[in-house]
Every structure is written in structure tokens, then in C-alpha cells.
Amino acid sequence: MLTWLIALPVIAAAIVALVPGRVKELHLPLGVALAVLPLALAGYVFWVFEPIAGYQFVQQAVWYEPWGISWSLGIDGVSMPMVLLTAILVPIALAASTSITRRTKEFVVYTLLLEAGMIGVFLALDLFLFFVFFEAILIPMYFIIGIWGSDRRIYAAMKFFIFTAFGSAVLLAGIIALAVTYADQFGSASFALSDLMNVQLSTGAERWLFAAFALAFAIKVPLFPVHTWLPDAHTEAPTAGSVLLAAVLLKLGTYGLLRFNLSLFPEASVDAAWIMGTLAVIGIIYGAVVAIVQPDLKRLVAYSSVSHLGFIVLGTFALTSGSLQGAVIQNVNHGLVTGALFLLVGMIYERRHTKQISEFGGLQKVMPVFAGFFLFMIFASIGLPGLNGFVGEFLILIGSYSTLPALAIVAAIGVVLAAIYMLWAYERVFTGVPDKEENAALSDLSIREISLLAPLAILVLVIGLYPNILLDKIAPSTEAVLDHIEEQTEFVRPEPGRLGDVLVAGGDHE
């Protein structure tokens, strides 16, 4: 079944590719319709997903025996939300791409291939397979930015590709080193995650490998100081590209850190927790401060991503039950909210052909629905209680406080800063009187656009009000990660565990 999750988008891409180029207007709707199929399947997986630790729906087929590589897929509480998120966002991103009139067919094909790759990354349980997907994603994304981006698209695409390819190269070195060590110790080759977790590494080797993996994923996240590709890529990419980049591609980094760094190198993870945490917090503050002064709306959202992703990395390396759950759910939250924000920015860009904040003003009056959605997503982004951002950041901050207290306190400043840059941007764009002629004549969102945003808004609300719909399924898997770390090291996770316990236990302490 999991293979179908990857195969469906590929088949969809093939079908779209076979449709003759003459019927231009057919490509996009067909792509959207076909992209609903993986979504349905992902929804089914979510429905039957058991809230237990370990991988489910595992599939395994030998790929090449002597090298120990296999097509092995599985899903657990860490990857399931990401797969679902990907499947939800792809049809929405495609449907939002009506402004792409040039080479539409190629665009749909690349997007669907991108989806297959992204889902593959989250499902792969074999490091070789993981790497194949991890790197293969670059190609469709490169084309999406480079062909349909704005003015400096080629520069941005190249920068994106080279940065991430550099990370991949380091990752590949790490994977090869790990696999060679495994072959030395066990006498047979294997790239399976479950096998490689048994490798006995010296402290030095483990730290080197941790660094290699961490660098690759840090570039993807992106973590300060390797984040410089992100604002360019985001700003130049077309709307759908930005949405998928922010919502899913960045998560490959945080997912990789959680899945591979913590499981494969527990000792080094515990030792390096404060380093990663510090970098994350620098990212939180730095991203927020830079976002405040951005004159470009899209760049502002991009830098807000740097800031929000910092929270996720902090939560990952705080190594507590709450912070890990928070990190996973915040992956989803950030995907939904930032995805929606990029969609919104794209919609206003289509109308005004500018993203400069100073060009706008008073849009509230002329586009009330648009303003409403924007404000809603801003509130979700800055973590208003009742919306999903609150759940994630709260879990992360509370969870991190018990192991990395100083960092958690500094990170909390980031929440305040987020309120500043977001609300200030809102104020400049939406409040006041529409003094520019072009602004006064803008039309509000169409039904089509509302129907794209509404599902995201509903999900934001649902997760905000009833986070256990996801947390119940996430928790066993994140607990398993912590169990593994406790087995391998002297690290003991601080009690308490779950969200409810956090609140109760927090009260007890005082």
C-alpha cells in the first residue's frame, strides 16, 4: 500500500505527460484530480493507522542483494503526519497555480514527481533508498523554481540546488561510512535503518557521522548559518513552489534530524543537543529580527520560516516527550500555516504584481475575506491559543524548559518577535485607507480561492482545538525514539510525558 502512495503520483505524472500539448486547459485540472488519489490513500492510511510504536504497513523488497539495499517502506507516528500533509498540499498547490499559463503540462508533471519523491523520503526505511529520494527531489524543484520563478529565478534555482546538493554529498559520505562500518562489524552489507542502528561506533566516529548527517539536514531545514539559500529560493519560486518548499521540503531536514540523527547517533545527539539547540535559537531570533525589516511580503514569510523551523529543531534536540511531540506536530502546523500564507501572498501578487509591503495599505476595506484569512493564518503562525501554532510551540517550549532551560527562555522571545513582525506587516498591508488607486480596485477572493484556503483553515482550527487527533498517533513513536536513546546512553528523559501531564505536573511543581 505504501508503494502505491509513491507510485500514484508517478502514474499521475505519466498520464498528464501523455495528454497532448494541444489541450492546454486540461493539464492543470487533470493534475489536480489525479493528485486527489494519493490524498485519498493517505487519508485511508491515517484512518487505519494504529497509535503504537514501530513501523506499520512495512513493505520490503530486495533491490540489490550484495550491496544490501532494499526497497523498504514503513510509516510511523513521525512520518505519517508528514505524508498526510504532503498529500493535502499538493492538490491545493496545483489548484492554486492557475496563473501558470506557460508550459503548464511540464509544471504539473514536475509537481507530481516532486510529490512522489517527498512521500518517498518520509516512507523510506533504507538509507540508500532514502538518499535516492532525498536527492531526486532536487531535480523537479530545480525546474519549478528555474522555469516558472520570477526575475532572478535561475540564480535562485542554482543556489538552491548547489546548497542542498552539497548537503546531500556530505550525507552520502556519512551513509557510505556507516554502511562500510556495518559491513565490517556484521560481515554483510545493509543499508536498513534498523540494521544500522546496531552499529557500534567509537565516540569520535559517531560525532563525525552525526556532524555529517546534521549538516545535510541543517542545510535543508535551514538552520542558521546555512539558511542563505532559502529566502532567495522562496522569493523567486512560483506560488506552488514556495508552498511545497516551505511546507514539505524544509521538513525533510527536521524529519531527518529526528529520524536519523537521534536514532543512529544517540550518544552524539545527547552531547550535541546544546549545540543544535543554540543554533536553532539563533535561527529563531535571527529569522524573526530579519523578518521584521523585510520590505517584501514573501521574503517576510520566508524568514518567518527560518524562525519557526528553529523551534522544531530546538524541540527535537531538547529530547523530552513533550518537545519531540511538539516538534512533530509543529512540522505539520508550520506546513499548513506557511503554506496558506504563501498561497495568500501568491493571490495578492496575481492581482497587484508586487509583493512590496509599502505598495499596499487598507486592503481590509476592499478585500475583507482575504484580510480575514490572512489574519487567521497570522494568528495561527504566532501561536494564538485555540489555533494549531499554539499547541506546537507550547509543547516545544514547555518540553525544552526541562532540559535546555536557558535556550527555551530565549526562544520564547521569538514568539513575541513573531507577533511583532506578523502584526506589523498586517497593519501596513491591511489597515488604514486604501490610498493607492490600484489597491482600491482590487477584487476580493473568488470562490475557487476560498475553497483552496478553507481546508487549510479548518485543519488549523481542528489541530488547535483537538491536537490529540494527531498527538495520540505521534506519541508512541516519539516515545520509542526516546526509549532508544535512553537504552543507548545514560540520558534519562525528564518526566512528565504527555501534554495533559505537562499541564498537571507543571501545576504540581509550583
Added chain:
Amino acid sequence: MIEITTPDVSWIAILPELVLALGAVGVLLVEVQWKPATRVLGAISAITLVIAIFFTFLQWAQAGDALEVGGLDELVAFSGMIVMDGFAVFGRFVLLVMAGLGLLAGWRLVERLNRRGAEAIALVLLATTGFSIMVASNNLVMMFLGLEIGSISLYILAGLTEEKTKADEAAMKYFLLGSFASAIFVYGVALLYAGTGQLEILAIRQFFTEFIVTRPAVILIGLALIIVGLGFKVSAAPFHSWAPDVYQGAPSGVVGYMAAMAKIAGFLAMARILLTAVPQLDDSWLPVIAGISALSMLVGSTIALVQSDVRRLLAYSGVAHAGFILTGIVGGATTGMLFYVTVYSIQLIGAFAVVAVVSGPSSSGSSIDEYRGLARRSPALGAAFAVLLLGMAGLPLTSGFVAKFGVFSEAWANGYGWLVIVALLASVISFAFYLRVIVAMYMEETEEEGIVVSLAARWVLTIAVAGTVLAGILPAPLIDLAADAFPL
């Protein structure tokens, strides 16, 4: 009556070469006698290649049988001159397939040469004969003969078009530097002979297992010269400076073939000498090869960044690839290297087939500007070139990735982790220039309209792209084959 005892000759060991040489002569004679249409000559060469390939299958079977019963002697023929091990047979097979693809890719050129087309075909077959002997030789002098037969044919091919002075310049350069390199190689052979008293590769290995050489200076100098000579043929840095000029100047119809042939034969010969003849000296040569490898990768990929001509770009990328392939030899195994050489040759011939389509089969030079908007002018051609370039870059799901992964793993397992890291960095640098061509094809516009892709070029590209993707997704059969094709 006097009975003449004829020596027991194992003809099968050289049957492919015999067929090739006869085919080359046949093409020339038929041309002189009947002056037939070029198509007829093409058919003759095709039949020649098919028969030769058929004989490699026979050889493969026989080599396998001989190994099972342990009869190593059966595999050495012509008083130790020729060896018929899996390595040789695999090499021959690849050479023959590449010769077929190369002819197909250069077919427009052959047609355009009119009456001289027969020469081109004969030269291709002769070059294949020479390189085929080279990979199958167990004797260093035999190897030199093969090298020369192959190289001299290539020098002529490089200057085949008479109207182009650039091609003449390229041919001249190739000839002068190439014969210089051959001389260095043969001097190295002489010194190796002086040091060990042996010319046969298996005998040299025997020599080192029996004796411990206390003063190996002569042997080492000989070995170094051999490495330099072969390093030139495969265009490894710092012996690469001829490659960009030759690739740029020679008619595009033959460049892919030329480059692929010299690389296959050169690497196989190098692997045979280093891994079969002198494995005991690996303390001495491993660091040298590793150094050449690292230098090639870095020089090739950085200089390629600033090239504005696609052929020069491919030449420097070839230098980088030479470095990557050498990491396989540093890994001390031939499997990864054989796989790499095979898939890279296919990509190379495919890439130059695209160049021949875009700039014309007898052209010299191919500015990157000519590729602007190629994806729109001909979506299939653009996509094919993109796949081949991504394959060379080593992106997953292409054969290039599997190839790199294979040689890097071998090198890492053999204790050359630093080389693998250099190689990975070089790969990242190389992405930049492969992508530049893709940028031009996909992200830049042009006024030019459609482009005609000949049927032969379509075939070559279909095979090259299918091979690149297939070997990237299902590499197992080819790797298994390469693993069985170890040298004696």
C-alpha cells in the same frame, strides 16, 4: 613423410579481433571494387560487430567453464600474449557495443563524407580492434601494439573532415601528444622489463610473489611512466590538456566514440597492470593513483565551470570522470570501475550525439548559446540531453549515481575516505556546470525553430537514455556481470 606439428592455437581467444580486422579490410575492398551506397558499408560493419559480439558470448561461456574446472592455463592463449578472462571479455563486449553506438551516432558524418565514408567506418573498426587487443593482452608489448593500433586510428578519425582547419589542428595535437604518451608508456614497459625480466602480466605477478625486491627503483619508475602514458590516454589530470582542444576541434560525429574508446581501453589496461601485475606494490602506487584521481576530479570540475563551449565542458567533465573512475582502482576492485566505465561511455556517446545534432556532424565547437531553448525546439532531444547530463552528474535514479556510489564505497572500504570526500565535493561542483547546460535548454528562450533529429541519432539517444535510466533503477544485472568479470 615428415610430420609437421602445428602448435595448438586457441583461435577463439582472438576471434572478435579477427572478425573486426577482416570487417575493416572488407569495408575498404568492397568500397574500392563496387563503390556501393554508404548504407551497404554500414550493413557490413553492423554484421561485423554483431558477429564479433556473438564471439564474445562464446568467450564468456568458455571463460566461465575454464574457471570452474580451475584451468587457468586454458584462458591464456598465443604463448601468453592474449588472455581470455572475464575482464577481457567484458571489456571487449563494451568496446564492441560502443563501437556500434559510435558508428550510429556518427552516421550523418559518414554519409556526408561521401566516398571517404568507407575510411571512417574502417577506422572505427580498426580502432576497436586495437583497443580490444589492448584489454585482452597479457603481455605488455601486446598491450602497446593494441594501444597503438587503436590510437593511430583515432588520430586519423580526429582529422577526418578535410574542410575544417580546426579538425586538422585537433588531429595534429592529438597525434603529437598521443604518440609522445605512447612513447612514455613503452619506455615504462621497458623499465618494468628491466626490473623484473618479464613482459607477461601474470609472470610479473608471479615474480613479485616469489621475490622480494629490495631496490625497486627501476620498477617503480617504469610503473610511473606506464601510469603517465595511460593517464594521458584516459585524460586524467595533469595529463589532460589535449582533451579539450581535441574534443572541441574533432568532428562531433566521432568525438563521443573517440573519447569513450580511449577511456574504456585505458582504464581497463591500467586496472589490469596495477591490480593484476603489481598488486604487491600497492603501497607505492595507491597514493599516486589517489593523488591523480583527486587532482583530476578537482581540476576537471572546476575548470569545466568556466567553459562556454559544450564540447570543452564535456572534455573537462571527462577529466573529472577519469578521477571518479580512478577512485574505483583506488578501491582495489574492478567491479565498480567496470560498471562506471560502461555507463559513462554510453552517456558520453549519447551526449556527443546530441552535440552532433545541435551543431552539425562535422562541426568544430559547440557554443552553449546554441543550446538555448532546446527543450522547446525539440522536447525529446532536450529531455534526452538532460537525462544524460544528470546521469553524468550522478543524480539518483540514473546509472551515474549507482556508478559513483559503487566506486566511492569501494574506495571508502579500502581506507581512502578522504578521497571519497574530495570526490563528493567535486561532484557538487560538477552539478553547477551540468546544470548550466540544462538552464540554457530549459530556462532560456530562443528565436530558432524546430530541429531535425536523424533516425540514427534517435536510436543512439533512445539506447543511451534507456541504458542510463535502467541501469540507475535496476543496476543488479550489470553489476553482477561486472563482478564476474574480474581479471585473472
